[in-house]
Amino acid sequence: DAKTTQPxxxxxxxxxxxxLPCNHSTISGNEYVYxxxxxxxxxxxxxxxxxxxxxxxxxxxxxxxxxxxxxxLILPHATLRDTAVYxxxxxxxxxxxxxxxxxxxxxxMVKP
Amino acid sequence: xxxxxxxxxxxxxEMGQEVTLRCKLISGHxxxxxxxxxMMRGLELLIYFNNNVPIDDSGMPEDRFxxxxxNASFSTLKIQPSEPRDSAVYFCASSATLSTxxxxxxxxxxxxxL
Numbered sequence: 001d002a003k004t005t006q007p008x009x010x011x012x013x014x015x016x017x018x019x020l021p022c023n024h025s026t027i028s029g030n031e032y033v034y035x036x037x038x039x040x041x042x043x044x045x046x047x048x049x050x051x052x053x054x055x056x057x058x059x060x061x062x063x064x065x066x067x068x069x070x071x072x073l074i075l076p077h078a079t080l081r082d083t084a085v086y087x088x089x090x091x092x093x094x095x096x097x098x099x100x101x102x103x104x105x106x107x108x109m110v111k112p
Numbered sequence: 113x114x115x116x117x118x119x120x121x122x123x124x125x126e127m128g129q130e131v132t133l134r135c136k137l138i139s140g141h142x143x144x145x146x147x148x149x150x151m152m153r154g155l156e157l158l159i160y161f162n163n164n165v166p167i168d169d170s171g172m173p174e175d176r177f178x179x180x181x182x183n184a185s186f187s188t189l190k191i192q193p194s195e196p197r198d199s200a201v202y203f204c205a206s207s208a209t210l211s212t213x214x215x216x217x218x219x220x221x222x223x224x225x226l
Binding site: 034041042043044046049102103104 | 116145154155160168205213215217218219220
């Protein structure tokens with residue numbers, strides 16, 4: 001699976017949009033972009049995923065560039081409870097199985 | 113549904129003792145994953161199962177570690193004998209199928225080996 005690069009940390013003001021970037025310049029055509037987050041002392045939580053179209057759900061929006069070499073996770077109105085480590089993962093669907101490989105992630109601190 | 117349930121939440125043991133961590137999958141899920149998290153190495157996939165069958169155990173650190181799925185809803189991860197370097201948070205996750213990337217994680221079992 002392709003590797004990803006994320007900034008180690010970011011700050012965001014409460015109520016503002018949090019834009020978390022991810023670089024995946026070696027992504028293959030059959031690889032999806034997944035985002036998870038891990039709040040302190042909890043297990044990782046799935047947020048959203050996409051292939052090439054932008055995606056939105058109740059938690060966040062995912063914007064994938066046209067060349068698919070990077071993406072941005074957007075939390076439209078960050079709250080203090082969104083403080084967490086956010087992981088960007090690229091993963092292919094294949095018959096051999098499904099291994100989500102977590103990197104270092106971005107530690108997002110939402111401040112009052 | 114209660115989600116993925118792990119026990120114990122915390123375990124403190126002495127080097128050389130056997131440790132058994134338990135995981136109950138979400139009802140109807142067919143795939144089960146064991147991860148380990150440490151400050152130094154982050155989240156590492158240890159082993160995963162599909163329909164009770166181990167698919168890939170290449171992440172299991174050594175023979176002291178073993179995992180089983182005695183039935184479709186339950187799994188155990190055993191460490192025998194335990195060592196201080198096994199201290200970590202162990203997460204279990206399940207998914208509906210092996211192909212989906214949407215995993216549901218438990219709250220984790222924090223293991224401390226003295």
